[in-house]
Amino acid sequence: MRNSFFIILVIALLICSLGVLSIYSSTYQKEGLLWQTIFQRQILWIIFGLLLFSIVSNMSYRRFWDWTYFLYIAALFFLFLVFILGTTRLGAQRWLRLGWFNFQPSELAKLAMAIFLARYFSRKSSDDIDLSCSKFGIFSALILPFFFTALPLSLIIEQPDLGSGVILMLLFISMLYLTRVRLRYILVLLAGIILPLPFVWHFLRDYQKDRLLVFLNPNIDPLGAGYTVIQSKIAIGSGAFFGKGWLSGTQSQLHFLPESHTDFIFATFCEEWGFLGGAALLFLYFLLIRQGFLIAQRTQDSFGKLLAFGITLMLSIQVAVNVAMNLGLAPVVGIPLPLMSYGGSSIFITFIALGILVNIDKTRAVF
């Protein structure tokens, strides 16, 4: 099926170009050569991303079955490396300098985790055509995969990057739900997460506590932690129905909105394109995610099926959390909007993930 290749490519490119427009708009007035060229760099990342997309989509996804442990260990390794060599930006140690490219290992960890979980839950026993996970006891169904998830998760949270951590956790829960693991195990897991939450509070960083409190009421600290939420809501709200027009958004261009080209690019976009633009963008994401679910549903191979679900879920969770955070419906956590936000790592990983998705659709007939 070449069909899904083109659909996904066109949607992804549309979203990317809207992203470039917004990045240009939010940075062209800033001083300094670095800011002036930032949209060009984003275009470069997209070109590289497309390259990766075409390579991965022509490479059997089955190879990822073989590379699962390698990828998982590589992700862990990079996460460790961040602690030793990582650059600190905005109070968090999330990036690795690889020459001229700042690499964010938590992005890789998300994809690696999706592949790892897909492989783990699609194991078959030798004597049965059914997947073995339906017969798993609590140890194999819950504790073991949770342990493997918790390893990168704890490293990510330690960076600290609560956003990626939450996404990883949500990914784990939703993938667990999509396998045939008994429902009661999932309930045990949920209980195990929710009950100790009050104690987790003490382990959160101060700024993370602030953000959670501010999420409940942004006005408790309008110039501090609540500032971003308030400015983001103002930016989106002031766009009204038709928006202020490209290059005319005052919130992003006059720097009232922080991180206007990365995490809060949705607000930048909505200020200039209004409700029409914002709804259209959400619709594009929805189409992309729907493609992912369709591919997953028509795939027979259980690894491919679960991997397609994992990738789609990873994308949907990121989009939903980021947009909700922009709208002030979720606490502020530092995660990018896939394909829109400026950032090489996110673009690369997203394009690779989309490539895998296309390849699953292309090769499913083989099995």
Place this chain on the structure above:
Amino acid sequence: MRIRLVTWLVTGIFLLLVFGLLNLEVIHGRAYRELGNKNCIRLVAQDGSRGRITDREGNIIADSRLSYDLMLLPQDAVQQEKIILNASRILHKSEKDLRDTFRKNYISSSVPVTIARNISIKEAIALDELKVDLPAIIVQANPIRRYPQGRLASHVLGYVGEIDRWRLTKLEDYGYKTKDIVGFGGVEEKYDYYLRQEEGGISFEVDHRGKFIRTLGFQPPANGKDIQLTLNIKIQKIAEEYLAGRRGCVVIMDPYTGEVLAMASSPGFNPAAFAEKNNSAISGLFNNPHSPLMNRAISAAYPPGSIFKLVVASAALETKKINPGTSFFCRGSTPVGRREFKCWSTHGSQNLLAAITHSCDVFFYKTGLLTGPQAIHDYALKFGLARTTSFELPYEVPGFIPSALWRKINKFKNWFDGDTANLSIGQGDVLITPLQAARMTAIFANGGYLVTPYVVKSIDGREVAAYQKKPEKLNLKKGTVERIREGLVNVVNDPTGTASVLSGLAVSVAGKTGTAQAPPGQSHGWFTGFFPLQKPQYVICVFLERGAAGYVACVVTKQIIQEMLNQNLINSIPGLE
């Protein structure tokens, strides 16, 4: 099963997000757009200057000067502290005072706050230089009223101040806003609409640090229109000078046109106190028992005493109850009803001329009784009493002339001959304003015309005299005016006349004195007259509240006329010869 649930869940979440977007952008879009504008748009208002007020020769009585206000943008707390610290050093004011002013004037974090007013230009420059380090500092130049002549003509001008609630509710539809500076009393209030400046201002865009990005719009402020008064500041100055210390007022008017050349009222006030918001001086003015803010020439009515005899004499002659030859005998008193009504002296046989000259009460008791209260009342109204003169300034009172009907309706009492006798000498319930007295006197100076007094000559260079009411011919008999005028001449020129003190002047004066009893307390003193006799150029009315007697008013009049002669003012007005 689980798969379907997850896809539905994802679809649901997307719908939720779209609704969230809808809620923010469409339902609350306008509110957020305003918040966004508030973030980045700043307005700095710039006032034009209020119109100038000049006298008839163009001498400025009130104009505007620049006053510098220190303001700050309350966005950065650290900067704010530094500014207050520096300002207290430069302005020699305590930090606490500045902080209190700041707190009092604070509106919101995006509106500049005034922390000190009326700072000198040197201080303004010194503070403006700090702007390099402290961009939140704003030194704004505001035009405020200046009075080059000091307190001169303050009652005619009125004063300026912040609009009050009552005026605001009335004037809101005409574009007035809270904290607008408007006129109170006098020309400032009456012609506020013309004098008023138009507010202009500049709106500009700032970034998140409050740094200027670009200008969005600029509306140049427009100055108010200038008003030229009919006052002559030289005469006004003389009038105020010789009134000094006494309570009372002086009105000097052109008898033919009604142009008011001087209108002085004492005690006066300094309008600059209001312009500069000098609160202790202002509350002192409001609490003064002698009402220095009241314009005694128009806003208070007093018993006229003997000057009312002009009305009685006219009424009697016009209704032919007496003729110029009619004479009565004054024994010092006369019985009216069961009471003896006294004269202030014993005059013997008096005809009209002599009675006016000596201000004989007995003659007028008898004349009044012959004429009847209704005729006197009617002629008083004809002479412009008991109603406002249509003068332009606000808060003019009409005065009062009693009548039998009024007494019956309001007091349930009958009118007796004693009341007629009292009315005949301007006592009882009669009340007139000094401006009305001057207007009444003008009838005998100009040969029988009732003029409408006015004080504004032109607005913005356009003569407005043409819009004033023309002098109204009263259709008095020629003889009536001439007989009474002769009497007025004799009051001054006859050695036994009540105003003979005025006879020594180089200009011949005619007029009538009045001593109005107003118990408890001393009598009011009046003199109302005109000069030069041959071709009257000025009508003058001097009124002294509790000023003992008409004689004192005559002395003040003499001083004023003498000074006007000294300054060569009496023949110097062009267009009359």
